[in-house]
Amino acid sequence: MKSVYSFFLGMFTAVETILIWIILFFGFKNPPFTSFLIALLIGGVTFFGLKWFFDYQFLKKNKLTRKEYNYIQKNLQEAKRKMSRLQKAFFSVRSMGAFKQLYELNKLAKRMYAIVNKDPRRFYQSERFFFYHLDSVVELSERYAHLAAQPVKNEKMYISLKETQSTLDDLRESIKKDIYHVLSTDIDDLKFELDVAKHSLKKLEYNPLDEERRTKE
Numbered sequence: 763m764k765s766v767y768s769f770f771l772g773m774f775t776a777v778e779t780i781l782i783w784i785i786l787f788f789g790f791k792n793p794p795f796t797s798f799l800i801a802l803l804i805g806g807v808t809f810f811g812l813k814w815f816f817d818y819q820f821l822k823k824n825k826l827t828r829k830e831y832n833y834i835q836k837n838l839q840e841a842k843r844k845m846s847r848l849q850k851a852f853f854s855v856r857s858m859g860a861f862k863q864l865y866e867l868n869k870l871a872k873r874m875y876a877i878v879n880k881d882p883r884r885f886y887q888s889e890r891f892f893f894y895h896l897d898s899v900v901e902l903s904e905r906y907a908h909l910a911a912q913p914v915k916n917e918k919m920y921i922s923l924k925e926t927q928s929t930l931d932d933l934r935e936s937i938k939k940d941i942y943h944v945l946s947t948d949i950d951d952l953k954f955e956l957d958v959a960k961h962s963l964k965k966l967e968y969n970p971l972d973e974e975r976r977t978k979e
Contacts, residue, residue: 771812779805824883834885838878841892844900845871851903855910863930864907867899870937877944884944891940899933902926 779801786797821831848871852864878885878892885892906926909919 768813771809771816775805775809775812778808824881826882831882834878834882837885837892838875841875841896844896845875848896848900848903851900851907854907857910860906860910860927863927863934864903867903867930867934867937870934870941871896871899874937874941874944877941887944888940891937895933895936895940899930899937902930902933906930 782804783797783801786792786800787794790797792800817828821828824831826834845868848864849868852861852868855861855864874888874891878888906923909915909923909926912919915923
């Protein structure tokens with residue numbers, strides 16, 4: 763989300779800078795270089811002023827300090843690099859079973875990343891994924907892809923591949939639980955809203971005044 767508004771903010775200030783230069787140069791007959799410097803200064807003040815305001819609003823909305831946000835972003839960037847390694851391992855496997863398994867792990871990892879990237883506060887609910895499960899998945903996937911790519915395999919290698927597949931299955935279930943844990947607040951809120959809606963519907967279905975009116979009639 764921040765990258766989107768940063769892009770539009772950059773576009774806005776670029777257009778503003780050009781318009782100011784045109785006004786100063788053609789409207790006020792200022793020298794071109796002087797007009798450029800003034801327009802650049804105003805554009806810079808606008809850009810950094812609005813950026814500070816939007817950053818402040820973003821941090822306030824997410825109830826984060828700048829230090830906390832920078833810490834989360836640093837870990838998200840590290841997670842992105844690990845996910846690139848996971849995707850590379852996914853594309854290097856040849857067996858259909860391994861392909862399907864790593865595809866699902868990639869999808870789950872991207873899902874978790876998207877959730878936290880959209881709402882940074884959720885990072886603290888997902889530390890188990892970022893600091894343990896993602897590392898394990900990446901390391902095992904790379905090792906699995908390397909062993910599976912060997913043209914000659916002995917019994918020991920086949921056993922290692924089977925064990926790795928089994929562990930990756932366990933990690934897949936663990937990541938699903940991580941995602942459920944991160945979304946648990948949303949699920950609880952949804953259940954609460956459903957209960958309120960059901961209660962409201964019941965009140966609409968039964969109105970004592972209507973019952974009393976029907977009795978009198």
